[in-house]
Amino acid sequence: MANMAQAIRLALNYSEKNLQLKDVFGQDVGAPLGGVFTATQGLKTSWNTPLDERGIISMAMGIAMAGDRCVAEIQFCDYIFNTIDLLKIAGNTLWCTNGQYNLPMTVMTPVGAGIRGSVYHSHSFDSWASRIQGWKVVMPSNPLDAYGLLLSAIKDPNPVLFLKPKALMRVRGEELIPGEPADEKELKTRIDAPIGDRSKWEPEWPNMQEYLVEIGKGKITRKGEQITVVSWGRHLLLANEVADELKASDVSVEVIDLRSIYPYDWGMIRTSVAKTGRVLIVNEDTEVTNFGEHLIYRVVQELFYQLLARPRLIAGKNVPGVGLHPNLEDATVPQKSEIKSAILELIEEVP
Amino acid sequence: MSYSKTTTSKSNSAKANFAKVATKKKSLVKMSSKKDDSKKSSALKTAKSISSTQSLGQLPDKVLVQMLDLMIKSRVLEERLIKIYRAGESYFWIGGPGEEAWGVPIGILANKGQGVKHDFMHLHYRCTPTLIAMGMNMKDSIRLMMNRATDPSTGGRNFSNHYCIPEMNIAPVTSPIGVQYGIALGTAHAQKRAGAKAISIVTGGDAGTAEGDFASCLVWASRKNNELPILITVQNNYWGISTSYEGQHGETNIADRARGFNIRSRVVNGNDPVESYIALKEEMDYIRKTGKPSFIEAKVSRLYGHSSASGANLVQNEEDCLKSFSEKLLSKKIITEKEIKTIWTTYEEEALRATEEARCEGVPTSESIWDHVFASNENSNWRKF
Ligand SMILES: Cc1ncc(C[n+]2csc(CCOP(=O)(O)OP(=O)(O)O)c2C)c(N)n1
Ligand SMILES: [Mg+2]
Numbered sequence: 001m002a003n004m005a006q007a008i009r010l011a012l013n014y015s016e017k018n019l020q021l022k023d024v025f026g027q028d029v030g031a032p033l034g035g036v037f038t039a040t041q042g043l044k045t046s047w048n049t050p051l052d053e054r055g056i057i058s059m060a061m062g063i064a065m066a067g068d069r070c071v072a073e074i075q076f077c078d079y080i081f082n083t084i085d086l087l088k089i090a091g092n093t094l095w096c097t098n099g100q101y102n103l104p105m106t107v108m109t110p111v112g113a114g115i116r117g118s119v120y121h122s123h124s125f126d127s128w129a130s131r132i133q134g135w136k137v138v139m140p141s142n143p144l145d146a147y148g149l150l151l152s153a154i155k156d157p158n159p160v161l162f163l164k165p166k167a168l169m170r171v172r173g174e175e176l177i178p179g180e181p182a183d184e185k186e187l188k189t190r191i192d193a194p195i196g197d198r199s200k201w202e203p204e205w206p207n208m209q210e211y212l213v214e215i216g217k218g219k220i221t222r223k224g225e226q227i228t229v230v231s232w233g234r235h236l237l238l239a240n241e242v243a244d245e246l247k248a249s250d251v252s253v254e255v256i257d258l259r260s261i262y263p264y265d266w267g268m269i270r271t272s273v274a275k276t277g278r279v280l281i282v283n284e285d286t287e288v289t290n291f292g293e294h295l296i297y298r299v300v301q302e303l304f305y306q307l308l309a310r311p312r313l314i315a316g317k318n319v320p321g322v323g324l325h326p327n328l329e330d331a332t333v334p335q336k337s338e339i340k341s342a343i344l345e346l347i348e349e350v351p
Numbered sequence: 352m353s354y355s356k357t358t359t360s361k362s363n364s365a366k367a368n369f370a371k372v373a374t375k376k377k378s379l380v381k382m383s384s385k386k387d388d389s390k391k392s393s394a395l396k397t398a399k400s401i402s403s404t405q406s407l408g409q410l411p412d413k414v415l416v417q418m419l420d421l422m423i424k425s426r427v428l429e430e431r432l433i434k435i436y437r438a439g440e441s442y443f444w445i446g447g448p449g450e451e452a453w454g455v456p457i458g459i460l461a462n463k464g465q466g467v468k469h470d471f472m473h474l475h476y477r478c479t480p481t482l483i484a485m486g487m488n489m490k491d492s493i494r495l496m497m498n499r500a501t502d503p504s505t506g507g508r509n510f511s512n513h514y515c516i517p518e519m520n521i522a523p524v525t526s527p528i529g530v531q532y533g534i535a536l537g538t539a540h541a542q543k544r545a546g547a548k549a550i551s552i553v554t555g556g557d558a559g560t561a562e563g564d565f566a567s568c569l570v571w572a573s574r575k576n577n578e579l580p581i582l583i584t585v586q587n588n589y590w591g592i593s594t595s596y597e598g599q600h601g602e603t604n605i606a607d608r609a610r611g612f613n614i615r616s617r618v619v620n621g622n623d624p625v626e627s628y629i630a631l632k633e634e635m636d637y638i639r640k641t642g643k644p645s646f647i648e649a650k651v652s653r654l655y656g657h658s659s660a661s662g663a664n665l666v667q668n669e670e671d672c673l674k675s676f677s678e679k680l681l682s683k684k685i686i687t688e689k690e691i692k693t694i695w696t697t698y699e700e701e702a703l704r705a706t707e708e709a710r711c712e713g714v715p716t717s718e719s720i721w722d723h724v725f726a727s728n729e730n731s732n733w734r735k736f
Contacts, residue, residue, distance in 0.1 A: 022544070050574070055533055055567035062537015062551075065522055066467050068544070082563075085527055097515040097523045098506030099723035133731070134724055157726035216736070266736040298733075 001172040002180055002187060004164065007143035008039040008108070009191060010177060011150040012071060014208040016045045019154050023063055025049050026056055026073030032198045036075055037110060037169045041193045042203035053079050057086040057107065061093070064103035069154055074109040077125040077163070084132070090159045091134025106153040106160045111139070112234050112284050113322045113333045114167030121166075122322035122329070124285035126232070126261050129161050130294070136215050137261040139163040141236035143173035145259060148213030156215060163261075165233040179208035218265035220272070224254035226347055227278040229339070230269060230295065232258040235282045238336045242343065253343060261291060266298065273299055277308035278346045284333045287315040309349035312342055410625055412685050418459070418624045419680060419691070422451035422673055424698045425480040428489050431702035432496045432511055433655060433663045440710070441496050444663055446512045447477030449654035450586055452672035453621035456628035457552065457584075458484025460635055463519050467545035471520045471538035473531035473553040476512040477586060478524070481554075485519055489698075490705035497706075500713045507715040529555060529562030532583070536571045539579040548639040550580040558591020560605050572644040573612040580638050582631075583609065583646045586621060588653040592661070609646035621649030622672040 002010065015021035023045055026035070030048040034041025049056050053074055060072035074080040080087075087107075094102045113122035129137040136158055140146035146164070153160035172184070181187050190204040221236065222243040231239045236257045243253035254272050258264055273279045279299055281292035292313040299311050314334045316322070322332045407415060429448040436444040447454060458481040462470045474481060479492060491503050495514070498507035504515040504523075515523035522534065531553050539551035559565065572579045585605050589596040602608055609616035615637065619630045627649060634645040652669035656662060680686045724731035 058533025066541030
């Protein structure tokens, strides 16, 4: 199975061949490195930019304004903050021009902790992004969704932010991407750049198929009856693990992979919470204020009388950074044990 | 430096003031050239060589008269916008009176049209002269000023002079200072790929060159073997709201910064439409031919202060390019007083009529706030997800 970095690469290759993707660019995105997570290796349209995040976002806006499709990368979301006003402008251009200029651009950036990345390689951006209107914001938790969401992002006529959970870049999927060779080794030989001199290397791209994950649609990854856990990105996998473990003790957990932060799949959350009466939201962006709070607000507004317990959010602690020592990181970003005890507490709670 | 004072001293005649300001600007140039004598700033040399060779004769009379006509039209429109503000029919005015001699030639010379085979215009909020020269009608600017639903640029959503006209590749004017310098890189990149010799033209103010996006523009436009077809311009009116040029700039000319990136660069008197026209033509031709960037700093006036926030009053101590150019054309007998007067009155009537019409047009509805968040009006209201 492809890992997420390979899935992204395959999606970009499919798009440059079939979706008129003209440019994939960012710091170290082009040859020889092909991105710090190797997600852009071997592409025809990839190129290295100056070390200038504002320049990267501006360039993408201009390319989109001229009508071409592009994917721009910010090397780590920790360095996207000086572009926020450009992201604002990219998101408000269509609105400010009363529908005249849409900007079909995709920005991808690695997010989150989990690789002992210390302060400046551990930031999250999903909650920040939820406040930048005019953007669609997606965050896959597995390679197949990464492939399908990226194709949808590139096809979308709006700006789309594609958040890559950096700790999942090397994690393999459980399902084949349509067109992906079944043999993992074969895939590796065909599309991973060799160590050492790459100047003559050319990838041998598999014949990938179009596979789209609709933006705005979540996915139920575990079916259950007693509680709904909504998560996305890296923490979705932790939620799945906890659900599997609790199953053994006869606790039935429904897990929703939200996949899209905006627009989000309210229908899926509503149906699930109406059934279970209990909800826990899990993500690693900081807790004040967190996108999960918006979801909880909506749960309370629309499902108040069906709730059996107070909705709960587990998110990153409201401190300035994620410290390097494991004691610091683990105390800052949500851990599996916290998710498990929160579920058990919620299940015990009675109105 | 006397530039730290924009007063509205009414005692001097406009002409006398023009002379005074001209001397002041000259002395500024002199002072900086003295500082830099050893290096012999070629920006100054270029500026000098243009002004020493400049003459009306370099352009056909027809073009000269066309420029004056458009300059007057733009001024009349801006003065009408200010009157609309004064009458309480708009909330805010900002615009470009004083930049006509520079802005009009840009609009005349641009390759007008939609898409990568035509020039892209990344303008800021003082570019009515360029838009008028490109054929925008007065009423559309007035609709924007009066936040009508019929305002084709923003549908009543944004300030005066925040134009957007995709049919002419007029990229949306936005309020955050300087961002257009970065965005222009992207259209230039796409134009280069299309290979049709179209260019991206970006304008902005002197104070705004301190923003990082201006530096981004110089860096990205000049990468070796990856140069971009972009005309980078700065309208230097020596002011950023109330901050004087000397209060911000250590460089002699802003144009000098481009030279550090091996970008061809020059300074022009933006109060002289002939000098501006010739310089713009030369640089546009160069960019189309070579695919490389070029830079022009134009010294311009700011005739009604920064915006309505500072009163939008006529300043008396800066050159008025309409006056000086009219006088030149009159002295060479290229146009008569009567003809000039007719131009003014014709446009004044047009502007007044347009205002009366725009006043009767509809305004945006409250429900429309959700329109155009996403393309094709896809729902963006979370209450309806
Ligand atoms: C990023 C940003 N900062 C501050 C402002 C407020 N502001 C509006 S115009 C202006 C001065 C701009 O001066 P300059 O670039 O010289 O242009 P001019 O107005 O003189 O033409 C400022 C500070 C803004 N609009 N955007
Ligand atoms: Mg200025």
